[in-house]
Amino acid sequence: MKAPAFNYARASSVQEAIDLLSRHGDRAKVLSGGQSLMPALNLRLLAPEWLIDIGPIADLRRISVENGLLTIGASTRHADLQRSPDIAAHAPLLKDAIAHVAHPAIRNRGTIGGSLAHADPASELPACMVALDATVIVQGPDGERRIPAADFFVGIYETQLLPDELLVAIEVPKRTDGARHFFREYARRSGDYAMAGLAAEAEIDGDMFASLRLSFFAVDERPILAKASRHLIGRPVTEVMLAEACGALGDELAPQDDHQATIGMRHYLARQLLIACVVSLLGRSDLGARVVA
Amino acid sequence: MIAPVPITLIVNQERIEAMVPPRLNLADFLRDHLSLTGTHVGCEHGVCGACTVRVNGDIVRSCLMLAIQAENATVETIEGLSDSGEIADLQMAFHQRNALQCGFCTPAMLMAAQDLLLINSEPSRDQIREHLSGNYCRCTGYHAIVDAIESTVRARLERAE
Numbered sequence: 001m002k003a004p005a006f007n008y009a010r011a012s013s014v015q016e017a018i019d020l021l022s023r024h025g026d027r028a029k030v031l032s033g034g035q036s037l038m039p040a041l042n043l044r045l046l047a048p049e050w051l052i053d054i055g056p057i058a059d060l061r062r063i064s065v066e067n068g069l070l071t072i073g074a075s076t077r078h079a080d081l082q083r084s085p086d087i088a089a090h091a092p093l094l095k096d097a098i099a100h101v102a103h104p105a106i107r108n109r110g111t112i113g114g115s116l117a118h119a120d121p122a123s124e125l126p127a128c129m130v131a132l133d134a135t136v137i138v139q140g141p142d143g144e145r146r147i148p149a150a151d152f153f154v155g156i157y158e159t160q161l162l163p164d165e166l167l168v169a170i171e172v173p174k175r176t177d178g179a180r181h182f183f184r185e186y187a188r189r190s191g192d193y194a195m196a197g198l199a200a201e202a203e204i205d206g207d208m209f210a211s212l213r214l215s216f217f218a219v220d221e222r223p224i225l226a227k228a229s230r231h232l233i234g235r236p237v238t239e240v241m242l243a244e245a246c247g248a249l250g251d252e253l254a255p256q257d258d259h260q261a262t263i264g265m266r267h268y269l270a271r272q273l274l275i276a277c278v279v280s281l282l283g284r285s286d287l288g289a290r291v292v293a
Numbered sequence: 294m295i296a297p298v299p300i301t302l303i304v305n306q307e308r309i310e311a312m313v314p315p316r317l318n319l320a321d322f323l324r325d326h327l328s329l330t331g332t333h334v335g336c337e338h339g340v341c342g343a344c345t346v347r348v349n350g351d352i353v354r355s356c357l358m359l360a361i362q363a364e365n366a367t368v369e370t371i372e373g374l375s376d377s378g379e380i381a382d383l384q385m386a387f388h389q390r391n392a393l394q395c396g397f398c399t400p401a402m403l404m405a406a407q408d409l410l411l412i413n414s415e416p417s418r419d420q421i422r423e424h425l426s427g428n429y430c431r432c433t434g435y436h437a438i439v440d441a442i443e444s445t446v447r448a449r450l451e452r453a454e
Contacts, residue, residue, distance in 0.1 A: 006295070031359075
């Protein structure tokens with residue numbers, strides 16, 4: 001179908017975008033790369049009175065590193081992230097994840113801010129932000145708010161962003177020397193929505209996890225930072241510990257049934273992801289074989 | 294009634310000025326306003342890939358972009374790539390390898406294939422499949438398309454030597 005009619009306003013600065021949002025509130029939608037908004041409009045799932053195009057705001061498209069702190073402007077495209085040496089060096093998890101975000105033509109338009117503000121529970125980047133312990137920076141009429149990624153995502157397509165606020169940047173904290181990452185998802189075809197996925201960041205001390213952030217996606221209404229990791233930290237991982245972690249994981253996730261996968265299948269895939277993650281990060285191919293999946 | 298807005302852009306090396314309603318997507322603008330009907334419209338929500346065009350050198354879905362977002366942009370469609378001869382060898386390989394039947398997906402397949410070959414002059418079959426994963430073909434089963442692109446890769450490498 002074709003998009004319903006709307007008024008269009010081009011914002012040339014963050015302040016102008018916030019002014020427009022203050023004026024139009026929830027009757028407006030912010031247009032960034034449009035790779036989620038345009039399908040929703042064409043399918044007539046949305047009918048905003050106004051589209052506020054933030055594409056022309058050049059300041060929002062940037063990647064910078066200062067004192068190891070990585071800052072990514074909201075309008076940075078997926079393709080920019082994929083090619084950036086700074087992302088490869090300071091957030092390799094993101095580089096791995098981007099390859100799974102849709103297809104090349106989509107990655108040339110889609111933006112990180114758009115993906116986070118859209119908050120699709122099956123999308124990769126929100127889960128990465130939670131795993132990376134990133135901070136989401138939003139600006140509104142009353143100034144700036146800094147929101148930890150783990151609190152930012154509230155539900156399906158739902159975030160803490162208010163109607164008059166604009167997501168402007170993401171900050172990813174400095175990575176320690178022993179940091180390792182893991183990213184994997186199960187999808188029916190390359191580029192499809194994931195049936196289950198895991199983005200993880202860990203610090204490894206010898207043969208143990210010193211820390212482990214497991215961020216599961218497509219298995220709940222939002223990315224879930226799994227507490228099951230506590231079964232795996234501070235001691236060399238045994239088969240029993242891994243089985244306990246898999247058991248605990250089941251209680252934390254509330255996946256939904258859809259045409260791609262049943263609830264039980266999603267739980268199964270999440271456990272397989274957890275096992276694969278531990279095996280990969282610790283280099284322990286002996287693990288997981290005896291966990292009853 | 295929402296009034297049309299003026300846009301200026303370059304399409305296939307020609308400067309275009311037009312009045313467009315804000316909701317008009319780039320694919321419909323190319324087809325209905327400029328009669329460039331080689332850009333096909335399949336699903337209209339970014340799944341099938343049939344509307345792939347180049348904007349400022351990058352391939353994009355023209356159904357997921359508003360015509361007004363193309364303000365000051367340089368757009369190239371299959372007509373542009375075909376007329377310039379940029380993809381003549383790829384077109385010939387598609388013909389020789391039977392890489393099309395109905396032809397609906399073909400313009401966008403050529404766009405995506407050429408995009409890959411500009412980035413990677415020697416892609417593997419897996420890389421070819423990955424790069425085309427956002428373009429649906431309901432006739433060929435893809436095998437012949439991958440064959441055609443692979444043979445173009447070999448021919449271009451031989452010519453470069």
